[in-house]
Amino acid sequence: MVRFNCRMDGQCCKIYWVPLTHLDVFRIVYYGDFKPEIFIKPHTGSSSSVPSIKTKRREYCLALKQNMGGCVFLLDNGKCAIHEFKPLTCRFYPFMYVTRNGRVVDIDVYSKALGRCPGLIMDRNPIDTDLKKKLLVLANVRLTEIRLYREAIRILLDEFNGNPSIEEAIEFLLDKARKDYHMLSISKLWIK
Numbered sequence: 001m002v003r004f005n006c007r008m009d010g011q012c013c014k015i016y017w018v019p020l021t022h023l024d025v026f027r028i029v030y031y032g033d034f035k036p037e038i039f040i041k042p043h044t045g046s047s048s049s050v051p052s053i054k055t056k057r058r059e060y061c062l063a064l065k066q067n068m069g070g071c072v073f074l075l076d077n078g079k080c081a082i083h084e085f086k087p088l089t090c091r092f093y094p095f096m097y098v099t100r101n102g103r104v105v106d107i108d109v110y111s112k113a114l115g116r117c118p119g120l121i122m123d124r125n126p127i128d129t130d131l132k133k134k135l136l137v138l139a140n141v142r143l144t145e146i147r148l149y150r151e152a153i154r155i156l157l158d159e160f161n162g163n164p165s166i167e168e169a170i171e172f173l174l175d176k177a178r179k180d181y182h183m184l185s186i187s188k189l190w191i192k
Contacts, residue, residue: 001125002109004094007118010078012093013071015116018064019047021149023184024087025062025170026177031085031192036170039072041065049089051150056163062170085192088142094120095127097139104139107132141191144184152176 020040028034043063046052052061064087065072073081080086094113098106107127113120126132156164156172164172184190 001123002127002131003121004117004128004131005119005121008079008083009118010070010074010080012090012113012117013074013080014069016093017043017066018071018087018089019043019050020062020064020087020089021050021145022062022152022173022177023145023149023180024089026174026181027085027087027192028082029174030181032082034082036174039065040170042166050146051153053153053156053164053169055157060166062173088138088145088191091138092135092142093117095135097135097142099143102143104136104143107135107139138191141189144189145180148176148180148184149173152180 025036025040028039029036041063042053042060044058044060046059047061050061052059067074071080073086075081080090092110094110094117095107096110097104098108109120109122109127114122127135152173155176156169159172160168181190
């Protein structure tokens with residue numbers, strides 16, 4: 001049976017860049033009281049996991065800053081400073097969700113995590129049933145958040161005539177995230 005027990009050693013925090021949605025940013029600001037400029041860096045180009053912001057001048061994704069070869073929130077002891085409210089991308093590792101027609105259809109092990117993640121215990125059997133159920137819930141919340149983020153970006157670009165500064169984009173997206181947070185809370189879809 002495939003099992004996972006995070007060792008919290010920070011290995012994954014050193015090798016990947018982390019794309020953010022507006023709600024990931026909101027979690028870090030709301031629960032951690034961090035200012036966005038402390039942890040956000042525009043990552044040039046696009047990501048397969050979150051929509052990018054395509055302005056008239058460039059295309060970028062919001063991402064966690066890197067600090068000396070690792071995530072800005074990676075502590076010296078290998079722990080995550082925002083573990084309780086970290087981005088959903090981080091929560092999914094070392095797994096991935098598989099979608100078809102906009103719906104989650106399966107959970108699988110992220111192939112690049114094999115041999116890299118010390119907490120991943122592999123054999124030839126399927127993913128532990130309880131773990132898979134939790135990941136399916138998280139994946140469906142993630143898809144909802146990505147849909148909301150895509151809509152927020154569309155409104156942002158309309159409002160700023162396709163050319164917001166990074167500061168304007170972050171401020172606008174945080175305001176939209178506050179509204180989406182309330183809607184998700186009422187719908188019982190909010191995850192801290």
